[in-house]
Amino acid sequence: MNSKLRMFLVLCVVTTVTAVGYKVTLPPSNVGPMFVAPVGNQTAPTGRDAIFTCSIRNIDKYKVGWLRTSDRTILSVHTRTVTHNARISVSYESGSGNSGTTNFVTNQSLEDTNIGTWRLHIRHLKESDRDCYMCQINTSPMRSEEGCLDILVPPDIVYGGETSADLAVSEGDNATLTCRATGRPTPRVSWRREDGEPVLTRSSSSTSSGVANLIRHDTFNGSVLQLHRVERKQMGAYLCIASNDVPPAVSKRVTLAVNFAPAVKVPNQLLGAPLGTDVQLECYVEAFPNTINYWLKHRGEMLLDGPKYNIREDRSGYRVLMWLLIRGFTQEDVGTYNCVSTNSLGKAEGTLRLYEIKIFVDIGRRGNDEIAIYGGSAEAARGSGALQSGLCLRTDFSRRLSFVLWFILQMFRRY
Numbered sequence: 001m002n003s004k005l006r007m008f009l010v011l012c013v014v015t016t017v018t019a020v021g022y023k024v025t026l027p028p029s030n031v032g033p034m035f036v037a038p039v040g041n042q043t044a045p046t047g048r049d050a051i052f053t054c055s056i057r058n059i060d061k062y063k064v065g066w067l068r069t070s071d072r073t074i075l076s077v078h079t080r081t082v083t084h085n086a087r088i089s090v091s092y093e094s095g096s097g098n099s100g101t102t103n104f105v106t107n108q109s110l111e112d113t114n115i116g117t118w119r120l121h122i123r124h125l126k127e128s129d130r131d132c133y134m135c136q137i138n139t140s141p142m143r144s145e146e147g148c149l150d151i152l153v154p155p156d157i158v159y160g161g162e163t164s165a166d167l168a169v170s171e172g173d174n175a176t177l178t179c180r181a182t183g184r185p186t187p188r189v190s191w192r193r194e195d196g197e198p199v200l201t202r203s204s205s206s207t208s209s210g211v212a213n214l215i216r217h218d219t220f221n222g223s224v225l226q227l228h229r230v231e232r233k234q235m236g237a238y239l240c241i242a243s244n245d246v247p248p249a250v251s252k253r254v255t256l257a258v259n260f261a262p263a264v265k266v267p268n269q270l271l272g273a274p275l276g277t278d279v280q281l282e283c284y285v286e287a288f289p290n291t292i293n294y295w296l297k298h299r300g301e302m303l304l305d306g307p308k309y310n311i312r313e314d315r316s317g318y319r320v321l322m323w324l325l326i327r328g329f330t331q332e333d334v335g336t337y338n339c340v341s342t343n344s345l346g347k348a349e350g351t352l353r354l355y356e357i358k359i360f361v362d363i364g365r366r367g368n369d370e371i372a373i374y375g376g377s378a379e380a381a382r383g384s385g386a387l388q389s390g391l392c393l394r395t396d397f398s399r400r401l402s403f404v405l406w407f408i409l410q411m412f413r414r415y
């Protein structure tokens with residue numbers, strides 16, 4: 001038996017004996033120690049402090065102890081803290097110290113002088129403090145009042161197998177993102193995308209039909225996010241957010257990679273350009289994981305960035321825009337070009353054909369320097385060739401416009 005408990009029992013015996021002695025001399029019934037108010041229940045989050053108050057009238061020679069109800073551990077005896085738990089202490093003060101409490105005894109004049117208050121202080125609350133606490137008077141029979149303490153716990157995400165780590169799947173496979181959280185009350189778990197895009201899901205029943213539309217959720221409620229037949233646009237960083245109104249809410253980032261072989265699209269497959277101009281070729285690539293991209297000329301020579309070629313690419317997620325700028329287009333440059341993209345899952349290429357647009361400058365026939373373009377209906381390459389002809393036409397137009405303005409001004413001067 002615990003020595004403290006033994007001591008308390010000895011105290012009980014001693015004071016019970018004295019109480020018996022008093023019973024002889026004092027009138028019975030409502031005389032003797034009385035609780036001024038119930039101890040009351042409390043709810044507090046971890047880390048805070050809690051104080052239970054026990055106000056007693058007519059304590060006389062009796063002693064007051066605080067006990068933890070679950071295991072009957074004695075925490076304090078009268079004004080002495082007896083537990084080894086450094087977070088727990090007792091304080092005593094005479095008087096009720098609590099103006100709003102109900103008076104069990106009607107004689108008001110007794111109140112100020114004959115009331116004692118024992119407070120149980122529990123600092124830096126832990127989950128293990130969730131229990132009931134009993135304020136006990138060693139009368140015979142023993143009198144007690146109890147208050148229970150509920151500890152609220154902010155949400156926490158359970159790491160390890162129960163919560164997904166970053167994952168990678170092939171396009172068309174299923175992916176499951178899970179997130180388990182603990183806390184009191186039980187946290188709500190939801191998912192959203194880090195980039196603010198909606199979370200897209202597909203109902204599992206629609207897997208066979210293959211035409212099921214993706215459902216958009218700004219936030220997806222639930223700890224398990226099932227993604228059936230994942231599409232590339234579902235790739236990204238997902239945030240699992242757990243909250244239970246006990247701050248702070250917590251989140252965990254899970255990235256979903258969707259792997260797929262490259263696909264190449266060529267917006268302009270046939271490009272015509274006048275000799276001497278700069279010509280730009282473009283390819284759009286979609287692939288994940290990241291690709292190695294390059295350009296081939298005449299199905300053989302790999303082109304390198306330098307004075308003749310300017311090679312650039314612009315990556316955004318799984319999309320890549322490839323550019324090849326050919327400077328000073330010559331007869332030599334006419335032919336076939338390929339943009340090639342490879343990743344661990346495959347290889348794809350786009351084909352472009354470059355041809356010459358014959359131009360000649362027709363000066364004098366119409367009295368101004370217009371450029372006539374010949375070269376069929378294929379669209380002109382985006383390059384300085386096309387730009388130059390546009391500029392010339394504009395120059396001619398502005399010349400005519402200034403002449404009209406000059407003419408109008410001359411007309412006004414006459415008046």
Ligand SMILES: *[C@@H]1O[C@H](CO)[C@@H](O)[C@H](O)[C@H]1NC(C)=O
Nearest residue numbers: 038040041042132147148149
């Ligand atoms: C105090 O809490 C206990 C345990 O949760 C409960 O049984 C009791 O009814 C509560 N008392 C009051 C006054 O709310």
Ligand SMILES: *[C@@H]1O[C@H](CO)[C@@H](O)[C@H](O)[C@H]1NC(C)=O
Nearest residue numbers: 106107108109110111113114
């Ligand atoms: C209250 O108690 C005092 C003794 O402290 C006594 O003189 C007085 O008569 C009592 N009043 C009532 C209303 O019981």
Ligand SMILES: *[C@@H]1O[C@H](CO)[C@@H](O)[C@H](O)[C@H]1NC(C)=O
Nearest residue numbers: 172173174204205207228229
């Ligand atoms: C994906 O999930 C559906 C439904 O649970 C199942 O029928 C299908 O076989 C799964 N596909 C793969 C590739 O695991």
Ligand SMILES: *[C@@H]1O[C@H](CO)[C@@H](O)[C@H](O)[C@H]1NC(C)=O
Nearest residue numbers: 188189190217219220221222
């Ligand atoms: C998700 O949960 C939040 C908070 O509990 C609620 O307001 C919202 O309506 C829920 N959304 C759906 C789609 O159930």
